[in-house]
Amino acid sequence: MLIAVPAETQLLEKRVAATPETVGKFITAGCDVVIERGAGLAASYPDEMYGDKGAKFADDxxxxxxxxxxxxKVRPLNEAEIGVVKQGATVASLAAPFGNPLLQQYADAGISYFCMEMVPRISRAQSMDVLSSQANIAGYKAVLLAMEHYQRFFPMLMTAxxxxQPAKVLVMGAGVAGLQSIATARRMGANVEVFDVRAAAKEQVESLGARFVEVEADEDAEDAGGYAKEMDDDYKRRQxxxxxxxxxKSDIVITTALIPGRPAPVLIxxxxxxxxxxxxxxxxxxxxxxxNCPLSELDQVVVKHGVTLVGVANVPSLMATDASALYARxxxxxxxxxxxxESGGLNINMEDEVxxxxxxxxxxxxxxxxxxxxxEKS
Incomplete structure (x- = not known):
């Protein structure tokens, strides 16, 4: 089986879908691997490292x-790329499934397309969960971005x-990104408060040394998939x-709240x-x-009403080396x-839940x- 790893072309995307480590393991398993020249360079994986593992190279x-x-791939196939991939081939990447206008074209082209965002959150698939691996990086880097733009210390300092006084950090959402933000901010010496609609998050938050802030509610705000769900108007008012x-009262607010398939809820x-x-x-x-704040601007850092708003969209790409390593694994x-x-190909068993x-x-x-x-709605 021939595995291809092209370079990512989306603006500001520095990640790559395979590292020398994973390429070596695919080759050991009997696959051939071809890398587009320079595909890993922005993530600090030069061609020589892939070549040492036995990969071949192509120019475009x-x-x-x-x-x-x-x-x-990391990002979805774009329209130009669809026509290049041969009929019957398989693609695995992030696919932006809730707003990608090309989904039907993938089927029409005869491609088998795996959407990595839709890997189920079950124990067996934890090592395949790209959303969690990338959110973990985003949560960590969010605190570093906050420190870069915050013009005071994070920890308490006693000087002559x-x-x-320590910085006060409010983290909105205690999912994977939020929990990593909490842990990182705490390590930096900040006082951390956390808001999440899911009462089940309280124990995790407090175990990291943060204070949990919650709105009392009669119904559970967590859906069957473990994500936050949209609540009624009275809850939103109290929230x-x-x-x-x-x-x-906060010096820094980090917002991480997303609802799959819906616009991000306005919290600030x-x-x-x-x-x-x-x-x-x-x-x-x-x-x-x-x-989560309507004043945020996509891929911009702006100051409004004396507050700095950091709106970096693709935060994992800012740590492309480790982000690529985790995504590739x-x-x-x-x-x-x-x-x-036996066949040298892929056995796509539709009875497998993943x-x-x-x-x-x-x-x-x-x-x-x-x-x-x-x-169509989006």
Whole structure:
């Protein structure tokens, strides 16, 4: 089986879908691997490192992928790339399933397409979970971005010139990114408060040394997939009042709240920003989906009402080396169980929950029609 790893072309994307480590393991398993020249350079993986593992090289996307049986990418295939990948080939990448207008075209081109965002959150698939691996990096880097723009110390300092009080950090959302933000901010010496609609997050938050802030509610705000779900208007009103009170006292707010398939919920309003202290910082990790603060601007750092808003969309790409390493291992762990030693190809078993959940299309048929409707709405 020929595996292709092209260079990513999306603006500001520095990650690569395979590292020398994972390429070596695919080759050991009996696969051939071709790398587009320079594909790993932005992530500090030069061609020589792939060559040492036995990879071959091609000069552009077409030469890399035209004959490939399996294409590994970070970002979804774009319209130009669809026509290059051969009919019957398999692609595995992030696919932006809730807003990608090209989903039907993947099926029409005869491609089998694995959407890595839709790998189920089950114990067996934890090592394949790209959302968690990349969110972990985003949560860590969010604190470093906040420190870069915050013009005071994070920890308490007792000096001859007086005592400096620790920074007060409010983390909105205690998912993977939020928990890593909490742990990192605590290591830096900040006092941390955390808001999450899911009461089940309280124990994890407190175990990291942070204070949990919650709105009392009769119904569970967590869906069957472990994600936060949208709540009623009364809950949202009480939530807004609570957040406004705590945001006004905070030096740094890190927002991570996302609802799959929906615009990011607005948690920090303009009035809340106006009430924050001059020099405060908001890092909006949901900016790519509209932002948890409407004042955030995509891929911009702006100052409004005396508050710095950091709206970097692709935060994992800022740590491309480790982000690529983790993403590549996720792909390796996902693909390896499908490698058929007898045929040399992929055994796509639709009775496997991981495969059934993540396979968008096969043999010209789109298998998740609800996503097509979702894409039309967006």
């Amino acid at each position: 996307f077409a030469a890399t992928c035209a004959d490939a049986d399996l294409v590994l 010139a007086g005592t400096v 807004a009042e609570l957040i406004a009170n705590h945001a006004a 309003t303009e009035d809340m920003v106006k009430a924050m202290k001059p020099g405060s910082v908001i890092v909006d990790l949901a900016v790519e989906m509209g932002g 996720n792909l390796l762990n996902f693909i390896s169980p499908m490698l058929d030693k 495969i059934e959940s993540s396979l968008l299309c096969q043999d010209g048929q789109f298998l998740k029609p609800q996503l097509l409707n979702q894409g």
